[in-house]
Amino acid sequence: MIEVGSSLKSTTTVLVHSPIGYRQDEQEVKELQSLVACLNCTVYYIAKFRLRTINSKHHLGSGQLAELSSLVKALPPCTLVFNSELTPTQQKHIQQQLCVDVVDRTQIIFALFAKRATSHLGKIQVELASLRYASTRLVGGWTHLERQRGGIGLRGGPGESQLEIDRRLIKSRIRKLERQLIKLQAQQAQNRKRRVKNKIPIIGIMGYTNAGKTTLYNALTKQSQFSSSQIFATLDPKAGRLVLPCGMKAIVMDTVGFVRDLPHSLLDAFRATLDEIHYADLICIVIDSSSEHADVEYAIMQETLESLELHTTRQLCVYNKKDLSNDDLVPCISISAFNKSDVRQLADVLSKELRNLSDTVI
Ligand SMILES: Nc1nc2c(ncn2[C@@H]2O[C@H](COP(=O)(O)OP(=O)(O)OP(=O)(O)O)[C@@H](O)[C@H]2O)c(=O)[nH]1
Ligand SMILES: [Mg+2]
Missing domain, CATH: 3.40.50.11060 (GTPase HflX, N-terminal domain)
Known part of the structure; x- marks a missing residue:
C-alpha cells in the first residue's frame, strides 16, 4: 500500500x-x-x-x-x-x-514532490498525480485516506468491500481535485490573455534539476526565489519581468526541473503547470556544464520537451556553472553558409578557438 x-x-x-x-x-x-x-x-x-x-x-x-x-x-x-x-x-x-x-x-x-509543493496549485497537482498512480496499484486497504482527509467518503452500503470503498474514496477525491484544477487553470488563462494583449514575449527557463534555472531566473528578474543544491528545489513555476538592454520587455518563467524516468502520472499532472510554457516564444535550456553527465541530461531534457510537445519552440542552450567546469565547452554557433555575416562570425569564433588552443599548447 x-x-x-x-x-x-x-x-x-x-x-x-x-x-x-x-x-x-x-x-x-x-x-x-x-x-x-x-x-x-x-x-x-x-x-x-x-x-x-x-x-x-x-x-x-x-x-x-x-x-x-x-x-x-x-x-x-x-x-x-x-x-x-x-x-x-x-x-x-x-x-x-x-x-x-x-x-x-x-x-x-x-x-519528494509532496514535500516540496508549496502553492495551492502545486499541492493539488501532486496529490492528483499520487492518487491517479495509486488507483492503478490498489491491492489492499486505503483507510489511511480517511484519516488523512478527515473522514471523506464514509462507509458504503452493506456488502461493499474495503477495496471498493478505497476505489470510491480515491475517485471522489480525484474528481474534487480536478474541479479545483480547472478553476485554477481558468485563472491562469486570464493572466495569459492579459500578456498576449500586451504583446509581451515570454522566455521559458527549462532544464535538468539543479542546473541553475532558478539562480539564472533570479539574476535576470532581480528576484530571490528559493534555489538550492537539492533536487527539485522548484516545483511551482514563477514568472517575472525582464527589461532587455534594447529596452524590450519580456516575461521570464522558471519551471520545475526534470530527471530521468520522471513518472508519467507526475508529468501529466505538471502539464497544467507547464501549460504556460506552451506560450513561450523562446525556451532557454539550462545545462550544468560542470556535470559529468551534461550530455545525458541534455538528451533527457530534449526527450521530456518532446513528450510535452514543446520541442518545436525555439531553443537557446545556456551552459551554466562554467566557473566549476574544467572542460572547455563545446562551442555552439548557428549559421547559414549563404549568409556572409554568419560566415564572418564563424571565422571570428574559429580564430578565437584556435587562439585558445595555441595558448594551451604554449
Ligand atoms: N558554481 C555555480 N553554482 C551555481 C551556478 N548557478 C547555480 N548554482 C548553484 O547550483 C545549485 C542549484 O541551483 P538552482 O538555481 O536551485 O537550480 P535549479 O535548476 O533551479 O534546480 P531545481 O529547481 O531543483 O530544478 C544551487 O546551489 C546554486 O547556488 C553557477 O553558475 N555556478
Ligand atoms: Mg529551481
Missing part, C-alpha cells in the same frame, strides 16, 4: 540497484541517493544486482532475493528503496518475503 505523499516509514534505507545487463550507471545510483537524502533519510547500504531478466513475481532472481533477505536480517530495521519501478505484485511479494517496507523510485519522487 502506498502512503500518499508521506515520507518513508523508516528513515534508514537500503538502496537496491538492479539494472539489466552491464552498463555504466553510477549516476543513477547517485541520483537516487540525493532523492533519498532530500527526504531526510540515510542510506545505510547500497545493494547491487545485475539482472538478466526481470522476475515478474519479485523483480530479482530467487538467489538474489535470498541474498537480499540475509542482508536485511543482518541490518537494523530499514526500508528497501528499489531504483526501478516495481509492479504492485512485485512490491507485495518482496515485502512479504523479507518482512520489510519496500518502496520504489517512483514513490520516492512522489514523496
Whole structure:
C-alpha cells in the first residue's frame, strides 16, 4: 500500500540497484541517493544486482532475493528503496518475503514532490498525480485516506468491500481535485490573455534539476526565489519581468526541473503547470556544464520537451556553472553558409578557438 505523499516509514534505507545487463550507471545510483537524502533519510547500504531478466513475481532472481533477505536480517530495521519501478505484485511479494517496507523510485519522487509543493496549485497537482498512480496499484486497504482527509467518503452500503470503498474514496477525491484544477487553470488563462494583449514575449527557463534555472531566473528578474543544491528545489513555476538592454520587455518563467524516468502520472499532472510554457516564444535550456553527465541530461531534457510537445519552440542552450567546469565547452554557433555575416562570425569564433588552443599548447 502506498502512503500518499508521506515520507518513508523508516528513515534508514537500503538502496537496491538492479539494472539489466552491464552498463555504466553510477549516476543513477547517485541520483537516487540525493532523492533519498532530500527526504531526510540515510542510506545505510547500497545493494547491487545485475539482472538478466526481470522476475515478474519479485523483480530479482530467487538467489538474489535470498541474498537480499540475509542482508536485511543482518541490518537494523530499514526500508528497501528499489531504483526501478516495481509492479504492485512485485512490491507485495518482496515485502512479504523479507518482512520489510519496500518502496520504489517512483514513490520516492512522489514523496519528494509532496514535500516540496508549496502553492495551492502545486499541492493539488501532486496529490492528483499520487492518487491517479495509486488507483492503478490498489491491492489492499486505503483507510489511511480517511484519516488523512478527515473522514471523506464514509462507509458504503452493506456488502461493499474495503477495496471498493478505497476505489470510491480515491475517485471522489480525484474528481474534487480536478474541479479545483480547472478553476485554477481558468485563472491562469486570464493572466495569459492579459500578456498576449500586451504583446509581451515570454522566455521559458527549462532544464535538468539543479542546473541553475532558478539562480539564472533570479539574476535576470532581480528576484530571490528559493534555489538550492537539492533536487527539485522548484516545483511551482514563477514568472517575472525582464527589461532587455534594447529596452524590450519580456516575461521570464522558471519551471520545475526534470530527471530521468520522471513518472508519467507526475508529468501529466505538471502539464497544467507547464501549460504556460506552451506560450513561450523562446525556451532557454539550462545545462550544468560542470556535470559529468551534461550530455545525458541534455538528451533527457530534449526527450521530456518532446513528450510535452514543446520541442518545436525555439531553443537557446545556456551552459551554466562554467566557473566549476574544467572542460572547455563545446562551442555552439548557428549559421547559414549563404549568409556572409554568419560566415564572418564563424571565422571570428574559429580564430578565437584556435587562439585558445595555441595558448594551451604554449
Ligand atoms: N558554481 C555555480 N553554482 C551555481 C551556478 N548557478 C547555480 N548554482 C548553484 O547550483 C545549485 C542549484 O541551483 P538552482 O538555481 O536551485 O537550480 P535549479 O535548476 O533551479 O534546480 P531545481 O529547481 O531543483 O530544478 C544551487 O546551489 C546554486 O547556488 C553557477 O553558475 N555556478
Ligand atoms: Mg529551481
